Amino acid sequence: MQLAVLGIGLALAGFGVFMAQSYVSQTQDAIAAVNARQASQPQMETTDIYVAARNLRYGEPIREADVRAVAWPRHALPQGAFSDLATLMPDATRPRIALRAMEANEPVLEIKVSRPGQPAGIAAQLSHGMRAFTIRVDSNSGISGALRPSDLVDIYWTGRGEQGEVTRLLSSGVRIIALDENADQDRTFSGTPRSITIEAAPELVATMAQGQSTGRLSLSVVGLDDTTALGIFQVDRRNILGVEAPRAETVAERCTVRTRRGSEVVMIEIPCTN
Structure with missing residues (x-):
């Protein structure tokens, strides 16, 4: 009986050694395969x-x-x-x-x-060749809610034109660089600031300066992912009411020559040569 128990123990011990050796061998093979794959792959520069x-x-x-x-x-x-x-x-x-x-x-x-x-400061925020221009804003400027530097806006001018008061888009997608002289892009401004400083080319700066002195400027916030390219356009009272502009009457050109008949000067119509 003891010999039988001893035999069974030896058999189990031998099986355990075999299984351990098999596991170690499989692990070594897996490690070798991973190392081989890594060695075959190019190193990232x-x-x-x-x-x-x-x-x-x-x-x-x-x-x-x-x-x-x-x-x-x-x-x-x-x-x-x-x-x-x-x-x-x-x-x-x-x-x-x-x-x-x-x-x-x-x-x-x-x-x-x-x-x-x-x-x-503001000068540190400007891109090469651009200028800073400050726009006076109030509750009628179209700006309200949470704003911060780096937001984009469209700029409109409203003033007197040849056909009465008109509103014209001056520029689209202009970057704000400061709110009330604060250029911190991580600070959100709630409410309506007293002024907004934008980044613009010198030509647009001159246009907006003229716009502020001859009318009023309004701003419209552009969406974060909006890449729509807007062309320059303007709207007047007729556009809002849906009234077509009156057609200009075509006046036929008339050519005349003056001639004297006795003591009387007479205008005679002749074909135009121009």
Whole structure:
């Protein structure tokens, strides 16, 4: 009996050893297969770029301790990323300023920071070749609700034209850069601001300056995903009432020549040669 129990124990022990060896062998084969696949795949090229080392708020100066370098896939580099610390911080005494809030590990981009030593004011928000223009607004300007810098608006002028009062679209998709001189893009302004500063080309600035002095400007907020291209148009009282503009009467051209008959001067109609 004891010999039978011993035999069964040895058999079970041998089976356990066999199963363990089989499991180890299968695991080693799986690891080898994964390593072989990884070795056959091309290595992803990366480059170091600088990201925020902590949460950064609008207006904060960016110091060396506020950023860190991380490896980033070369084929997916964000536009305007900094890969060189000397470019990001050329002068420690003149730091760049955060123009937008950045979360930890978010790439630091040129569009999100000021130039070295430049404050986080309206001038830092302007694109190359553009100008800032401030529009006076009130409850009749078409603007209400929650607004913030970076929103887009259409600009309309209402004033006296040749056919009476008209409303004309001056420009579409103009970017707001400040509300009441506040350029923080992460701050939502509730209610109606006293003024809105927009970014515009010099020609549009001149047009709006003339518009403010000869009539009133109204604004209409553009949707976030709206890419509709609007042409310049105008509306007057006839458009609202559905009245067609009167047709101009065609006046036939008449050509005459003066001739004297005795003491009398007579106008004689002749065919026009022009």
